[in-house]
Amino acid sequence: MHPLLFLIKGLQTKVISIIIPTLNEEAGIQQTISAIPKEKIRKLGHEIEIIVIDGNSTDLTRDVAIQMGAKVLDEKRRGYGRAYKTGLAAAKGDIIVTLDGDNTYPAERIPEYIQKLNDEDIDFITINRFSETEKGAISYMHRIGNKGLSLSMCFLYSVTVKDSQSGMWIMRKSFLDRINLQSDDMPMSEEIKIIAFKFFRALELDGKYYRRIGTPKLETIRHGWMNLKYLFYYRKLIEFSIKSPVSSIYQKEIHYEN
Ligand SMILES: Nc1nc2c(ncn2[C@@H]2O[C@H](COP(=O)(O)OP(=O)(O)O)[C@@H](O)[C@H]2O)c(=O)[nH]1
Ligand SMILES: [Mg+2]
DSSP: OOHHHHHHHHHSOEEEEEEEEESSOTTTHHHHHHTSOHHHHHHTTEEEEEEEEEOOOSSSHHHHHHHTTOEEEEOOSOOHHHHHHHHHHHOOOSEEEEOOTTSOSOGGGHHHHHHHHHHTTOSEEEEEGGGSBOTTSSOHHHHHHHHHHHHHHHHHHOOOOSOTTOOOEEEEHHHHTTBOOOOSSTTHHHHHHHHHHHHSOEEEEEOOBOOOOSOOOOOHHHHHHHHHHHHHHHHHHGGGSBOTTOOOTTOOOOOOOO
């Protein structure tokens, strides 16, 4: 690309979409949205859209989210991955950030993560919650389960991350446009990391894990087992993970048209 065109492209306002899946998060959604440092993101030259993908909550999640200025989309079909597929398809942003609706992720650090994505031309960043955990934020069972899943991911795919189940990602729309996400449930979190770290420019950065507000939707044993089985099963699906022009999953280098 011509250097001048590159400069003009860099100066254009980029939209940041912040996507939050919710299922009965009335207690946490307000704090989740107010923790997003909107002014700082705007000062970086970005517009912001906040999209809440609600899974038919029976509490006031939707009303609170609307009051907080978010756009609320309904996805009545169950599943964390299903909610993300709908939310990501609706996002207008060039850069997409994901958060849970329970105020557990360090939303205050979004500007620095966006800067890193831009400065180092990264496609996908995932945030390691274990680098700093608030007291009571994570149980021993979860910590051990997550470690086991992260080790399995390393063993099966040679992808090394410290927190394979983190749901805070900062990524480019151009990355999402090139991939096929297949899981409709919790395993989508490990799936997106496998694709990003195997085939794209990806980083895991330190974050923080705050104590959850509201009731967890993740059931330790059921979802732990589901996530482990999916890691094995996904070996058959990985060949469908990337859309053309990448013809072979074994092609490590992704070529970008500029
Ligand atoms: N729309 C939608 N959101 C969901 C569903 N299951 C979980 N969530 C949301 O996804 C986020 C992650 O779930 P959470 O219980 O916090 O899992 P954990 O952070 O892994 O313990 C939360 O904001 C949930 O409300 C679902 O079936 N549909
Ligand atoms: Mg959570």
